[in-house]
Amino acid sequence: MRVLFLELDTENAWAVASLGPAFLAAWLRRHGHEAAFLRVPPTEPIAAIAESVARVAPDLIGVSMTTRQWLRARDVLGGLRRLVDIPTIVGGLHATFSPEEVLRHDGVDYLCLGEGEAALLDLVEALQSGRCVADDTIANIWAKGGARPSLRNPIEPLDALPFLARDLMDERWGVRHITTQRGCPFPCTFCAARMYDKLYASLDTTRYGRRRGQGNVLAELTELREQGPLNYVIFLDDTFTIQHAWVREFCKVYGKEFAVPFSLNARVETVSQSLLADLAAAGCRHIIYGVESGSERVRREIMKRNASNQRFRDVFRWTREAGIMATANYIIGTPGESRAEMAETIALHHELEPVDFGFFVFYPYPGTELFQLCRDNGYLPDDYLTRPANHRESILNLPQVSRADIAEVYEQWTAIRVAAALRRVPLGAAAAGGLSVVERDIRARAATA
Ligand code: B12
Numbered sequence: 001m002r003v004l005f006l007e008l009d010t011e012n013a014w015a016v017a018s019l020g021p022a023f024l025a026a027w028l029r030r031h032g033h034e035a036a037f038l039r040v041p042p043t044e045p046i047a048a049i050a051e052s053v054a055r056v057a058p059d060l061i062g063v064s065m066t067t068r069q070w071l072r073a074r075d076v077l078g079g080l081r082r083l084v085d086i087p088t089i090v091g092g093l094h095a096t097f098s099p100e101e102v103l104r105h106d107g108v109d110y111l112c113l114g115e116g117e118a119a120l121l122d123l124v125e126a127l128q129s130g131r132c133v134a135d136d137t138i139a140n141i142w143a144k145g146g147a148r149p150s151l152r153n154p155i156e157p158l159d160a161l162p163f164l165a166r167d168l169m170d171e172r173w174g175v176r177h178i179t180t181q182r183g184c185p186f187p188c189t190f191c192a193a194r195m196y197d198k199l200y201a202s203l204d205t206t207r208y209g210r211r212r213g214q215g216n217v218l219a220e221l222t223e224l225r226e227q228g229p230l231n232y233v234i235f236l237d238d239t240f241t242i243q244h245a246w247v248r249e250f251c252k253v254y255g256k257e258f259a260v261p262f263s264l265n266a267r268v269e270t271v272s273q274s275l276l277a278d279l280a281a282a283g284c285r286h287i288i289y290g291v292e293s294g295s296e297r298v299r300r301e302i303m304k305r306n307a308s309n310q311r312f313r314d315v316f317r318w319t320r321e322a323g324i325m326a327t328a329n330y331i332i333g334t335p336g337e338s339r340a341e342m343a344e345t346i347a348l349h350h351e352l353e354p355v356d357f358g359f360f361v362f363y364p365y366p367g368t369e370l371f372q373l374c375r376d377n378g379y380l381p382d383d384y385l386t387r388p389a390n391h392r393e394s395i396l397n398l399p400q401v402s403r404a405d406i407a408e409v410y411e412q413w414t415a416i417r418v419a420a421a422l423r424r425v426p427l428g429a430a431a432a433g434g435l436s437v438v439e440r441d442i443r444a445r446a447a448t449a
């Protein structure tokens with residue numbers, strides 16, 4: 001069978017495509033099926049999408065969905081249903097945690113809960129042999145109108161998975177994206193990534209949190225180096241710096257064999273000065289830390305993140321001293337956060353002096369603890385599923401701060417961003433490129449490689 005994965009872009013700017021389909025395609029191909037990929041720009045008319053789909057002539061259309069992609073997915077799949085007669089399946093975080101709402105829509109035939117490799121293969125083989133897929137015939141696959149399916153065990157060990165199907169990722173400039181684990185052990189209440197761990201923990205399955213062997217990760221990198229330029233590696237793991245023995249061992253070999261610069265995501269509780277030194281020696285150039293709030297109360301009581309502000313100050317200093325760039329990410333307008341606490345975040349930002357930073361207006365992701373809190377307290381508007389998850393404006397009706405308050409703080413952050421960009425990049429260059437420090441670093445390396 002041939003499965004076509006549609007990548008529904010929500011922004012015009014390029015970003016690496018979703019990883020889910022690249023994992024699924026590799027698995028399907030290993031089992032003798034075909035996988036194709038079509039990137040769909042944000043404003044591409046349905047008729048044009050239908051033409052492109054018809055050219056590929058797939059037997060099944062697959063769509064991976066974050067919450068931000070949901071509205072576009074709804075419109076595209078609904079529109080396609082009127083023009084082409086091909087079954088569809090959706091998966092990913094939004095589908096997993098809002099399944100009833102998603103399945104209700106025209107053009108969505110099947111939905112995959114959680115990890116998809118084995119489940120999608122079973123569906124493809126059932127469709128191929130003409131078997132009916134109704135109530136709980138395939139674990140993880142929810143057929144429209146059917147009952148919620150049971151969940152199968154996550155694949156164990158992760159090394160059993162084939163390497164990512166890179167032709168579905170649209171990588172550029174010799175920058176390669178890789179994951180060494182699935183799941184995150186921390187309890188952050190706003191985080192959607194965390195929800196898979198919770199989903200699987202609540203059922204009679206093995207744990208979702210797993211890590212690949214170092215040898216398996218290094219073998220994928222070796223293959224990538226043989227295939228083309230390997231200029232920069234981005235580890236997309238939620239928190240790369242858990243399991244220090246694993247990380248140190250990996251750094252030893254990576255530093256010797258590759259020494260290609262790389263970046264990763266970390267929490268301040270999971271790094272030490274000596275770990276940062278090992279990472280830097282192996283080639284780590286950039287770490288993205290979730291700071292989220294400058295108020296210890298907001299972090300502790302609302303987000304379940306217990307690190308102190310002093311810990312953030314120390315870790316940002318150690319990171320700088322190790323010669324690694326730090327990016328800080330912040331959230332604005334978490335339920336329960338006061339206007340003064342939002343100002344504390346700006347104050348902490350000025351102390352941390354990260355090389356780069358991101359600021360996101362809080363959005364309640366389905367399945368998360370804070371989503372539930374917003375729903376229980378009436379903060380969530382009834383039409384929340386039709387409001388864009390763009391992280392630029394709040395969709396909540398909060399008692400202690402208004403949307404206008406949050407918009408004002410967002411403007412303050414925007415001004416800080418503009419000032420930082422102008423300090424870093426001469427005016428002409430900033431206007432021409434508008435690139436972040438990291439993007440410029442990556443492109444410069446790609447140009448000289
Ligand atoms: C890599 C990554 C990106 C990449 C690629 C996106 C992607 N979807 O892979 C880039 C840089 C583009 C990106 C951008 C953004 N991201 Co992002 N990203 C991630 C990250 C760190 C890892 C994803 C990953 O490794 N997946 C690995 C695979 C194995 O997992 P998976 O995607 O869930 O896929 C499996 C199953 O879900 C299922 N499945 C998935 N798709 C499908 C499709 C079908 C047909 C089937 C059958 C099954 C299936 O099978 C897959 C294999 O088992 C996650 C955190 C996380 N742990 O998920 C955040 C995450 C997905 N991102 C998030 C966000 C918010 C964003 C941004 C909005 C950030 C921003 N503020 O700008 C943008 C928006 C992107 C968009 N278009 O919507 C949120 C999404 C929350 C939500 N409920 O929507 C997450 C969960 C982070 C978080 N902690 O909250 N991101």
Ligand code: SF4
Pocket residue numbers: 184185186187188191192193194238239267290
């Ligand atoms: S540490 Fe990061 S990925 Fe893990 S639960 Fe918290 S926010 Fe999510």
